[in-house]
Amino acid sequence: MSKLKEKLESGEFVVTVGLYPPRGADTGEFLAILSKLAGKVDAINLPDSRGASIRLSALSASILAKEKGLEPVMTVSCRDRNRIAISADLLGAHALGIDTVLCVSGDYVSLGDVPQAKPVYDLDSVQLINMIRQMEAGQDIGGNELKGSPKFFVGCVANPIADPIEPHLLKLQKKLTAGVDFIQTLDLYSVEGTAEFLNFLEDKGVKALAGLRLVTMADIEQNEKGRVVGNEIPSEVISEIKSASTDVEALARAQEFLVAMIKDIRAENRWSGIHLTMNGHEELIPQILEQAGLGK
Protein backbone atom coordinates (compact mmCIF):
# COMPACT_ATOMS: atom_id res chain seq x y z
CA MET A 1 0.00 0.00 0.00
CA SER A 2 1.18 3.51 -0.85
CA LYS A 3 3.03 5.07 2.08
CA LEU A 4 2.18 8.48 0.72
CA LYS A 5 -1.49 7.53 0.94
CA GLU A 6 -1.07 6.43 4.56
CA LYS A 7 0.63 9.69 5.50
CA LEU A 8 -1.83 11.90 3.67
CA GLU A 9 -4.79 10.07 5.14
CA SER A 10 -3.34 10.36 8.63
CA GLY A 11 -3.40 14.14 8.17
CA GLU A 12 0.37 14.49 8.27
CA PHE A 13 1.75 17.53 6.36
CA VAL A 14 3.82 15.73 3.74
CA VAL A 15 6.92 16.72 1.83
CA THR A 16 7.59 15.31 -1.61
CA VAL A 17 10.46 16.22 -3.89
CA GLY A 18 10.96 15.87 -7.62
CA LEU A 19 14.24 14.47 -8.88
CA TYR A 20 15.22 14.17 -12.54
CA PRO A 21 16.49 10.70 -13.44
CA PRO A 22 19.91 10.73 -15.11
CA ARG A 23 20.44 11.61 -18.75
CA GLY A 24 22.56 8.58 -19.51
CA ALA A 25 23.55 5.23 -18.13
CA ASP A 26 25.59 6.60 -15.25
CA THR A 27 23.33 6.41 -12.21
CA GLY A 28 26.04 7.17 -9.65
CA GLU A 29 25.10 10.74 -8.84
CA PHE A 30 21.38 9.95 -8.92
CA LEU A 31 21.79 7.08 -6.48
CA ALA A 32 23.92 9.24 -4.20
CA ILE A 33 21.17 11.90 -4.03
CA LEU A 34 18.56 9.20 -3.40
CA SER A 35 20.65 7.89 -0.50
CA LYS A 36 20.84 11.36 1.01
CA LEU A 37 17.08 11.88 0.65
CA ALA A 38 16.10 8.59 2.29
CA GLY A 39 14.23 9.35 5.49
CA LYS A 40 14.25 13.10 4.80
CA VAL A 41 11.15 13.33 2.59
CA ASP A 42 7.85 11.44 2.43
CA ALA A 43 7.98 10.62 -1.25
CA ILE A 44 10.03 11.31 -4.32
CA ASN A 45 8.64 12.10 -7.78
CA LEU A 46 10.33 10.48 -10.72
CA PRO A 47 9.40 12.34 -13.92
CA ASP A 48 8.69 10.58 -17.20
CA SER A 49 11.27 12.25 -19.47
CA ARG A 50 10.09 15.64 -18.24
CA GLY A 51 10.38 18.53 -20.63
CA ALA A 52 10.38 15.97 -23.45
CA SER A 53 14.09 15.29 -22.89
CA ILE A 54 15.30 11.71 -22.77
CA ARG A 55 16.08 10.43 -19.28
CA LEU A 56 16.23 7.10 -17.53
CA SER A 57 12.65 5.84 -17.43
CA ALA A 58 10.32 6.80 -14.60
CA LEU A 59 9.65 3.13 -13.86
CA SER A 60 13.34 2.25 -13.53
CA ALA A 61 14.03 5.38 -11.51
CA SER A 62 11.10 4.52 -9.22
CA ILE A 63 12.55 1.07 -8.59
CA LEU A 64 15.97 2.57 -7.82
CA ALA A 65 14.32 5.02 -5.42
CA LYS A 66 12.42 2.21 -3.73
CA GLU A 67 15.62 0.21 -3.34
CA LYS A 68 17.10 3.20 -1.50
CA GLY A 69 14.20 3.19 0.92
CA LEU A 70 12.24 6.05 -0.63
CA GLU A 71 8.56 6.12 -1.52
CA PRO A 72 8.42 6.67 -5.30
CA VAL A 73 5.75 8.64 -7.15
CA MET A 74 6.06 7.41 -10.72
CA THR A 75 4.99 9.95 -13.32
CA VAL A 76 3.00 8.50 -16.20
CA SER A 77 2.98 10.77 -19.22
CA CYS A 78 0.63 10.38 -22.21
CA ARG A 79 3.19 11.89 -24.57
CA ASP A 80 5.29 8.89 -25.56
CA ARG A 81 3.20 5.74 -25.19
CA ASN A 82 -0.19 4.56 -26.33
CA ARG A 83 -2.80 2.96 -24.07
CA ILE A 84 -1.32 -0.51 -24.58
CA ALA A 85 2.21 0.51 -23.57
CA ILE A 86 1.02 2.57 -20.59
CA SER A 87 -1.16 -0.30 -19.33
CA ALA A 88 1.74 -2.73 -19.64
CA ASP A 89 4.01 -0.37 -17.69
CA LEU A 90 1.36 0.12 -15.01
CA LEU A 91 1.02 -3.64 -14.55
CA GLY A 92 4.79 -3.88 -14.41
CA ALA A 93 4.99 -1.07 -11.87
CA HIS A 94 2.43 -2.74 -9.66
CA ALA A 95 4.28 -6.06 -9.87
CA LEU A 96 7.45 -4.27 -8.73
CA GLY A 97 5.76 -2.57 -5.80
CA ILE A 98 5.31 0.87 -7.32
CA ASP A 99 1.82 1.90 -6.30
CA THR A 100 1.77 5.70 -6.42
CA VAL A 101 1.50 7.34 -9.82
CA LEU A 102 1.16 10.88 -11.11
CA CYS A 103 -0.87 11.15 -14.31
CA VAL A 104 0.09 13.92 -16.72
CA SER A 105 -0.48 14.79 -20.38
CA GLY A 106 3.24 15.46 -20.74
CA ASP A 107 5.23 18.46 -21.97
CA TYR A 108 5.00 18.67 -25.74
CA VAL A 109 7.87 17.19 -27.77
CA SER A 110 8.83 20.47 -29.41
CA LEU A 111 9.78 21.85 -25.97
CA GLY A 112 12.43 19.20 -25.51
CA ASP A 113 15.72 17.96 -26.90
CA VAL A 114 14.25 15.73 -29.59
CA PRO A 115 11.62 17.85 -31.33
CA GLN A 116 11.58 15.44 -34.29
CA ALA A 117 9.92 12.71 -32.19
CA LYS A 118 6.34 11.65 -32.84
CA PRO A 119 3.96 12.91 -30.17
CA VAL A 120 1.57 10.13 -29.11
CA TYR A 121 -1.15 11.46 -26.76
CA ASP A 122 -3.33 8.43 -27.40
CA LEU A 123 -4.96 9.29 -24.04
CA ASP A 124 -5.23 12.52 -22.11
CA SER A 125 -4.74 12.70 -18.35
CA VAL A 126 -8.47 12.33 -17.60
CA GLN A 127 -8.71 9.25 -19.78
CA LEU A 128 -5.52 7.87 -18.21
CA ILE A 129 -6.96 8.19 -14.70
CA ASN A 130 -10.17 6.52 -15.86
CA MET A 131 -8.13 3.73 -17.43
CA ILE A 132 -6.28 3.10 -14.16
CA ARG A 133 -9.56 2.91 -12.25
CA GLN A 134 -10.90 0.49 -14.85
CA MET A 135 -7.80 -1.69 -14.42
CA GLU A 136 -8.32 -1.65 -10.68
CA ALA A 137 -11.86 -2.88 -11.31
CA GLY A 138 -10.42 -5.84 -13.19
CA GLN A 139 -10.57 -4.77 -16.83
CA ASP A 140 -8.06 -3.39 -19.29
CA ILE A 141 -9.05 -0.40 -21.39
CA GLY A 142 -10.23 -2.72 -24.16
CA GLY A 143 -12.72 -4.27 -21.74
CA ASN A 144 -10.75 -7.50 -21.40
CA GLU A 145 -10.63 -9.19 -18.03
CA LEU A 146 -7.38 -8.90 -16.09
CA LYS A 147 -6.09 -11.82 -14.08
CA GLY A 148 -5.51 -9.94 -10.88
CA SER A 149 -6.01 -6.21 -10.74
CA PRO A 150 -3.47 -3.58 -9.64
CA LYS A 151 -4.12 -0.89 -7.07
CA PHE A 152 -2.72 2.61 -7.30
CA PHE A 153 -2.73 5.84 -5.34
CA VAL A 154 -3.34 8.25 -8.18
CA GLY A 155 -2.24 11.85 -8.44
CA CYS A 156 -2.62 14.57 -11.02
CA VAL A 157 -1.21 18.03 -11.68
CA ALA A 158 -3.13 21.29 -11.41
CA ASN A 159 -2.32 24.96 -11.55
CA PRO A 160 -4.02 27.01 -8.79
CA ILE A 161 -3.33 30.24 -10.63
CA ALA A 162 -4.23 29.10 -14.15
CA ASP A 163 -5.52 32.02 -16.16
CA PRO A 164 -8.29 31.63 -17.14
CA ILE A 165 -9.10 29.24 -14.31
CA GLU A 166 -12.57 28.12 -15.49
CA PRO A 167 -11.57 25.65 -18.27
CA HIS A 168 -8.79 24.38 -15.99
CA LEU A 169 -11.24 23.67 -13.17
CA LEU A 170 -13.69 21.99 -15.57
CA LYS A 171 -10.92 19.56 -16.46
CA LEU A 172 -9.83 19.15 -12.85
CA GLN A 173 -13.41 18.24 -11.95
CA LYS A 174 -13.27 15.46 -14.53
CA LYS A 175 -10.10 14.16 -12.86
CA LEU A 176 -11.79 14.31 -9.47
CA THR A 177 -14.83 12.47 -10.82
CA ALA A 178 -12.46 9.86 -12.24
CA GLY A 179 -11.27 9.38 -8.69
CA VAL A 180 -7.94 11.14 -8.38
CA ASP A 181 -6.49 10.89 -4.84
CA PHE A 182 -4.01 13.73 -4.69
CA ILE A 183 -2.89 16.82 -6.57
CA GLN A 184 0.58 18.24 -6.96
CA THR A 185 0.45 21.79 -8.24
CA LEU A 186 2.70 23.67 -10.59
CA ASP A 187 5.26 25.79 -8.78
CA LEU A 188 3.78 28.67 -6.82
CA TYR A 189 5.69 31.80 -5.86
CA SER A 190 2.97 33.36 -3.73
CA VAL A 191 -0.13 32.23 -1.90
CA GLU A 192 -1.97 35.14 -3.49
CA GLY A 193 -4.49 34.22 -6.16
CA THR A 194 -5.02 30.63 -5.02
CA ALA A 195 -8.31 31.19 -3.15
CA GLU A 196 -10.66 30.25 -6.01
CA PHE A 197 -8.74 27.02 -6.54
CA LEU A 198 -8.72 26.14 -2.84
CA ASN A 199 -12.40 26.99 -2.48
CA PHE A 200 -13.11 24.72 -5.43
CA LEU A 201 -11.26 21.86 -3.73
CA GLU A 202 -13.05 22.28 -0.42
CA ASP A 203 -15.14 19.21 0.43
CA LYS A 204 -13.80 17.38 -2.63
CA GLY A 205 -11.82 15.01 -0.41
CA VAL A 206 -8.66 15.29 -2.48
CA LYS A 207 -5.26 16.08 -0.96
CA ALA A 208 -3.43 19.03 -2.49
CA LEU A 209 0.34 19.51 -2.34
CA ALA A 210 1.66 22.95 -3.23
CA GLY A 211 4.49 22.96 -5.75
CA LEU A 212 7.44 25.06 -4.55
CA ARG A 213 10.81 25.65 -6.13
CA LEU A 214 14.28 26.64 -5.09
CA VAL A 215 14.79 29.31 -7.75
CA THR A 216 18.19 29.21 -9.41
CA MET A 217 19.90 31.64 -11.76
CA ALA A 218 19.29 29.08 -14.54
CA ASP A 219 15.52 29.31 -13.81
CA ILE A 220 15.71 33.08 -13.99
CA GLU A 221 17.58 32.93 -17.29
CA GLN A 222 14.93 30.64 -18.78
CA ASN A 223 12.20 32.86 -17.37
CA GLU A 224 13.72 35.94 -18.96
CA LYS A 225 13.97 34.15 -22.31
CA GLY A 226 10.26 33.39 -22.02
CA ARG A 227 11.00 29.66 -21.97
CA VAL A 228 9.07 28.77 -18.87
CA VAL A 229 7.24 25.50 -18.44
CA GLY A 230 4.79 26.32 -15.66
CA ASN A 231 4.18 29.59 -13.88
CA GLU A 232 6.37 32.60 -14.44
CA ILE A 233 8.66 33.63 -11.62
CA PRO A 234 7.44 37.04 -10.34
CA SER A 235 9.75 39.96 -11.11
CA GLU A 236 10.23 40.85 -7.43
CA VAL A 237 11.58 37.34 -6.73
CA ILE A 238 13.87 37.59 -9.73
CA SER A 239 15.27 41.00 -8.77
CA GLU A 240 15.79 39.92 -5.15
CA ILE A 241 17.84 36.89 -6.22
CA LYS A 242 19.61 38.63 -9.10
CA SER A 243 20.77 41.51 -6.94
CA ALA A 244 22.91 39.13 -4.88
CA SER A 245 26.60 39.79 -5.39
CA THR A 246 27.70 36.15 -5.35
CA ASP A 247 26.22 32.79 -6.36
CA VAL A 248 26.33 31.70 -2.73
CA GLU A 249 24.32 34.73 -1.72
CA ALA A 250 21.82 34.19 -4.57
CA LEU A 251 21.28 30.64 -3.38
CA ALA A 252 20.85 31.84 0.21
CA ARG A 253 18.20 34.32 -0.91
CA ALA A 254 16.39 31.64 -2.92
CA GLN A 255 16.50 29.42 0.14
CA GLU A 256 15.12 32.20 2.32
CA PHE A 257 12.29 32.76 -0.17
CA LEU A 258 11.49 29.05 -0.26
CA VAL A 259 11.40 28.80 3.53
CA ALA A 260 9.04 31.78 3.68
CA MET A 261 6.79 30.18 1.05
CA ILE A 262 6.65 26.90 2.99
CA LYS A 263 5.63 28.82 6.10
CA ASP A 264 2.95 30.72 4.15
CA ILE A 265 1.55 27.51 2.67
CA ARG A 266 1.41 25.85 6.10
CA ALA A 267 -0.18 28.91 7.66
CA GLU A 268 -3.06 28.69 5.18
CA ASN A 269 -4.09 25.36 6.72
CA ARG A 270 -5.65 24.28 3.45
CA TRP A 271 -2.81 22.32 1.95
CA SER A 272 -1.92 18.69 2.70
CA GLY A 273 1.74 19.20 2.00
CA ILE A 274 4.36 20.58 -0.35
CA HIS A 275 6.08 19.29 -3.44
CA LEU A 276 9.62 20.61 -3.85
CA THR A 277 11.82 21.10 -6.88
CA MET A 278 15.37 21.67 -5.67
CA ASN A 279 17.26 22.08 -8.94
CA GLY A 280 20.25 20.02 -7.89
CA HIS A 281 20.40 21.39 -4.33
CA GLU A 282 18.63 18.46 -2.70
CA GLU A 283 21.24 18.47 0.09
CA LEU A 284 19.58 21.63 1.42
CA ILE A 285 16.24 19.92 2.08
CA PRO A 286 16.79 18.96 5.78
CA GLN A 287 18.01 22.47 6.56
CA ILE A 288 15.14 24.14 4.69
CA LEU A 289 12.53 21.96 6.37
CA GLU A 290 14.12 22.67 9.75
CA GLN A 291 14.01 26.42 9.08
CA ALA A 292 10.38 26.14 8.00
CA GLY A 293 9.49 24.26 11.17
CA LEU A 294 9.05 20.93 9.39
CA GLY A 295 12.13 19.11 10.64
CA LYS A 296 11.82 15.35 10.19
Next chain:
Amino acid sequence: MIVARRKPFSEIMESLEGYDRVLILGCGTCVAVCLAGGEKEVGILSAQLSIAAELRGKALDIGEATVERQCDREFIEELRNRLNDYPVILSLACGVGIQFVSEMYPQKVVLPGVDTCFIGSNDDVGFWTERCRMCNQCYLAFTGGICPVTMCPKGLLNGPCSGMANGRCEVDPERTCAWVLIYERMKETGRVEQLRRVMAPSDYSRTTTPAVLSHKAYRRRYSAHE
Protein backbone atom coordinates in the same frame (compact mmCIF):
# COMPACT_ATOMS: atom_id res chain seq x y z
CA MET B 1 -8.94 22.23 -49.22
CA ILE B 2 -5.61 20.42 -49.34
CA VAL B 3 -2.67 22.74 -48.71
CA ALA B 4 0.75 21.95 -50.13
CA ARG B 5 4.10 23.70 -50.40
CA ARG B 6 6.48 23.40 -53.31
CA LYS B 7 9.58 21.41 -52.51
CA PRO B 8 12.88 23.30 -52.29
CA PHE B 9 14.39 23.74 -55.74
CA SER B 10 17.58 21.89 -54.77
CA GLU B 11 15.54 18.82 -53.79
CA ILE B 12 13.67 18.86 -57.09
CA MET B 13 16.96 19.22 -59.02
CA GLU B 14 18.44 16.30 -57.12
CA SER B 15 15.46 14.08 -57.87
CA LEU B 16 15.77 14.87 -61.60
CA GLU B 17 19.46 13.95 -61.72
CA GLY B 18 20.13 11.59 -64.62
CA TYR B 19 16.96 12.41 -66.60
CA ASP B 20 16.86 14.55 -69.74
CA ARG B 21 13.12 14.72 -70.42
CA VAL B 22 10.53 15.64 -67.86
CA LEU B 23 6.90 16.70 -67.94
CA ILE B 24 5.92 19.07 -65.15
CA LEU B 25 2.32 18.23 -64.37
CA GLY B 26 0.22 20.78 -62.50
CA CYS B 27 -3.14 20.30 -60.82
CA GLY B 28 -5.85 22.94 -61.21
CA THR B 29 -7.64 22.47 -57.91
CA CYS B 30 -6.30 22.67 -54.31
CA VAL B 31 -2.61 23.16 -55.10
CA ALA B 32 -3.51 25.89 -57.60
CA VAL B 33 -5.43 27.79 -54.91
CA CYS B 34 -2.53 27.50 -52.46
CA LEU B 35 -0.07 28.67 -55.11
CA ALA B 36 2.02 25.52 -55.03
CA GLY B 37 1.19 23.49 -58.12
CA GLY B 38 -1.25 25.18 -60.50
CA GLU B 39 -0.61 26.21 -64.11
CA LYS B 40 1.29 29.32 -63.04
CA GLU B 41 3.59 27.41 -60.71
CA VAL B 42 4.24 24.85 -63.46
CA GLY B 43 5.47 27.72 -65.67
CA ILE B 44 7.66 29.17 -62.95
CA LEU B 45 9.28 25.83 -62.11
CA SER B 46 9.78 25.10 -65.80
CA ALA B 47 11.66 28.38 -66.26
CA GLN B 48 13.76 27.75 -63.15
CA LEU B 49 14.70 24.26 -64.30
CA SER B 50 15.58 25.50 -67.80
CA ILE B 51 17.88 28.17 -66.44
CA ALA B 52 19.50 25.79 -63.94
CA ALA B 53 20.05 23.16 -66.64
CA GLU B 54 21.55 25.70 -69.00
CA LEU B 55 23.90 27.03 -66.33
CA ARG B 56 25.12 23.49 -65.71
CA GLY B 57 25.51 22.80 -69.40
CA LYS B 58 22.91 20.04 -69.33
CA ALA B 59 20.25 19.28 -71.89
CA LEU B 60 16.82 19.09 -70.28
CA ASP B 61 13.67 18.82 -72.38
CA ILE B 62 10.85 20.18 -70.24
CA GLY B 63 7.16 19.82 -71.02
CA GLU B 64 4.32 21.56 -69.21
CA ALA B 65 0.76 20.42 -68.61
CA THR B 66 -1.93 21.08 -66.04
CA VAL B 67 -5.09 19.08 -65.55
CA GLU B 68 -8.24 19.99 -63.65
CA ARG B 69 -7.63 17.37 -60.95
CA GLN B 70 -4.95 14.70 -60.67
CA CYS B 71 -7.09 12.78 -58.19
CA ASP B 72 -9.70 11.95 -60.84
CA ARG B 73 -9.13 9.22 -63.40
CA GLU B 74 -10.90 11.01 -66.28
CA PHE B 75 -8.64 14.07 -66.10
CA ILE B 76 -5.42 12.06 -66.05
CA GLU B 77 -6.58 9.77 -68.83
CA GLU B 78 -6.69 12.68 -71.27
CA LEU B 79 -2.90 13.07 -70.85
CA ARG B 80 -2.07 9.63 -72.22
CA ASN B 81 -0.80 10.75 -75.66
CA ARG B 82 1.07 13.71 -74.28
CA LEU B 83 2.98 11.53 -71.84
CA ASN B 84 4.49 9.38 -74.58
CA ASP B 85 7.33 11.86 -75.02
CA TYR B 86 8.33 11.91 -71.36
CA PRO B 87 9.75 9.11 -69.24
CA VAL B 88 9.57 11.30 -66.13
CA ILE B 89 6.59 13.18 -64.69
CA LEU B 90 7.19 15.77 -62.01
CA SER B 91 3.78 16.13 -60.40
CA LEU B 92 2.89 19.29 -58.51
CA ALA B 93 -0.34 17.77 -57.18
CA CYS B 94 -0.87 16.73 -53.58
CA GLY B 95 0.23 13.24 -52.51
CA VAL B 96 -3.06 11.83 -53.77
CA GLY B 97 -2.58 13.12 -57.29
CA ILE B 98 1.05 12.03 -57.44
CA GLN B 99 0.12 8.48 -56.45
CA PHE B 100 -2.83 8.37 -58.79
CA VAL B 101 -0.71 9.41 -61.79
CA SER B 102 1.90 6.86 -60.80
CA GLU B 103 -0.75 4.15 -60.56
CA MET B 104 -2.25 4.99 -63.95
CA TYR B 105 1.10 5.19 -65.72
CA PRO B 106 3.18 2.52 -63.96
CA GLN B 107 5.85 2.57 -66.68
CA LYS B 108 6.66 6.22 -65.93
CA VAL B 109 8.90 7.63 -63.21
CA VAL B 110 6.59 9.91 -61.23
CA LEU B 111 8.29 12.34 -58.84
CA PRO B 112 6.80 14.76 -56.29
CA GLY B 113 7.30 18.49 -56.71
CA VAL B 114 5.43 19.52 -53.55
CA ASP B 115 5.13 18.49 -49.91
CA THR B 116 1.49 18.00 -48.94
CA CYS B 117 0.99 19.86 -45.66
CA PHE B 118 -2.57 19.74 -44.31
CA ILE B 119 -6.21 20.36 -45.02
CA GLY B 120 -7.19 23.83 -44.00
CA SER B 121 -8.80 27.13 -44.80
CA ASN B 122 -7.65 29.99 -46.99
CA ASP B 123 -7.65 32.69 -44.29
CA ASP B 124 -6.16 35.45 -46.38
CA VAL B 125 -4.15 36.01 -49.54
CA GLY B 126 -1.25 33.59 -49.40
CA PHE B 127 -2.16 32.39 -45.90
CA TRP B 128 -3.66 29.04 -44.93
CA THR B 129 -4.33 27.41 -41.56
CA GLU B 130 -4.95 23.81 -40.63
CA ARG B 131 -8.47 23.04 -39.43
CA CYS B 132 -9.06 19.30 -39.58
CA ARG B 133 -7.00 16.16 -38.92
CA MET B 134 -9.53 13.91 -40.64
CA CYS B 135 -9.86 11.79 -37.50
CA ASN B 136 -13.09 10.19 -38.75
CA GLN B 137 -14.98 10.97 -35.51
CA CYS B 138 -15.99 14.63 -35.45
CA TYR B 139 -16.12 16.21 -31.98
CA LEU B 140 -17.17 19.68 -33.10
CA ALA B 141 -20.69 19.36 -31.67
CA PHE B 142 -19.17 19.18 -28.17
CA THR B 143 -16.43 21.74 -28.56
CA GLY B 144 -18.11 24.86 -29.87
CA GLY B 145 -17.12 24.23 -33.47
CA ILE B 146 -13.40 24.38 -32.60
CA CYS B 147 -11.51 21.15 -33.15
CA PRO B 148 -9.42 20.04 -30.14
CA VAL B 149 -7.78 17.30 -32.20
CA THR B 150 -6.35 19.88 -34.60
CA MET B 151 -6.15 23.13 -32.67
CA CYS B 152 -4.57 21.60 -29.53
CA PRO B 153 -1.11 20.24 -30.47
CA LYS B 154 -1.67 17.39 -27.99
CA GLY B 155 -5.17 16.74 -29.32
CA LEU B 156 -6.53 16.72 -25.77
CA LEU B 157 -10.23 15.93 -25.61
CA ASN B 158 -11.09 16.83 -22.02
CA GLY B 159 -9.71 20.30 -21.44
CA PRO B 160 -6.47 22.28 -21.37
CA CYS B 161 -3.16 20.90 -20.15
CA SER B 162 -1.39 22.58 -17.23
CA GLY B 163 1.01 24.16 -19.71
CA MET B 164 -1.62 26.72 -20.66
CA ALA B 165 -0.32 30.07 -19.39
CA ASN B 166 -2.20 33.36 -19.51
CA GLY B 167 -4.61 31.70 -21.90
CA ARG B 168 -1.76 30.84 -24.26
CA CYS B 169 -0.64 27.50 -25.65
CA GLU B 170 2.37 25.76 -24.10
CA VAL B 171 3.65 24.81 -27.54
CA ASP B 172 3.28 28.21 -29.20
CA PRO B 173 2.73 31.17 -26.85
CA GLU B 174 1.66 33.25 -29.86
CA ARG B 175 -1.49 31.17 -30.00
CA THR B 176 -4.49 31.18 -27.71
CA CYS B 177 -4.95 27.76 -26.07
CA ALA B 178 -7.53 25.79 -28.07
CA TRP B 179 -9.38 24.92 -24.86
CA VAL B 180 -9.63 28.57 -23.88
CA LEU B 181 -11.18 29.27 -27.29
CA ILE B 182 -13.52 26.31 -26.85
CA TYR B 183 -14.52 27.46 -23.35
CA GLU B 184 -15.22 31.00 -24.56
CA ARG B 185 -17.26 29.83 -27.53
CA MET B 186 -19.30 27.44 -25.37
CA LYS B 187 -19.86 30.22 -22.85
CA GLU B 188 -20.98 32.63 -25.57
CA THR B 189 -23.52 30.09 -26.77
CA GLY B 190 -24.71 29.11 -23.29
CA ARG B 191 -23.25 25.59 -23.43
CA VAL B 192 -20.57 25.53 -20.71
CA GLU B 193 -22.37 22.71 -18.89
CA GLN B 194 -21.79 20.50 -21.91
CA LEU B 195 -18.05 20.77 -21.28
CA ARG B 196 -18.50 18.60 -18.18
CA ARG B 197 -18.99 15.60 -20.43
CA VAL B 198 -16.00 13.24 -20.20
CA MET B 199 -14.81 12.38 -23.67
CA ALA B 200 -13.73 8.75 -24.06
CA PRO B 201 -10.42 7.91 -25.71
CA SER B 202 -10.56 8.16 -29.50
CA ASP B 203 -11.20 5.00 -31.47
CA TYR B 204 -8.14 4.77 -33.70
CA SER B 205 -9.42 1.58 -35.31
CA ARG B 206 -11.50 4.00 -37.40
CA THR B 207 -8.37 5.54 -38.86
CA THR B 208 -6.45 2.46 -39.91
CA THR B 209 -4.79 3.26 -43.22
CA PRO B 210 -5.38 3.08 -46.11
CA ALA B 211 -8.98 4.14 -45.57
CA VAL B 212 -11.71 3.21 -48.02
CA LEU B 213 -15.12 4.78 -48.27
CA SER B 214 -17.99 3.83 -50.54
CA HIS B 215 -21.26 5.69 -50.65
CA LYS B 216 -24.11 3.53 -49.42
CA ALA B 217 -25.84 3.73 -52.78
CA TYR B 218 -22.78 2.13 -54.40
CA ARG B 219 -21.93 -0.48 -51.77
CA ARG B 220 -22.81 -3.43 -53.97
CA ARG B 221 -20.62 -2.19 -56.79
CA TYR B 222 -17.55 -1.70 -54.56
CA SER B 223 -18.10 -4.48 -52.04
CA ALA B 224 -14.88 -6.14 -53.20
CA HIS B 225 -12.92 -3.21 -51.71
CA GLU B 226 -14.39 -3.43 -48.22
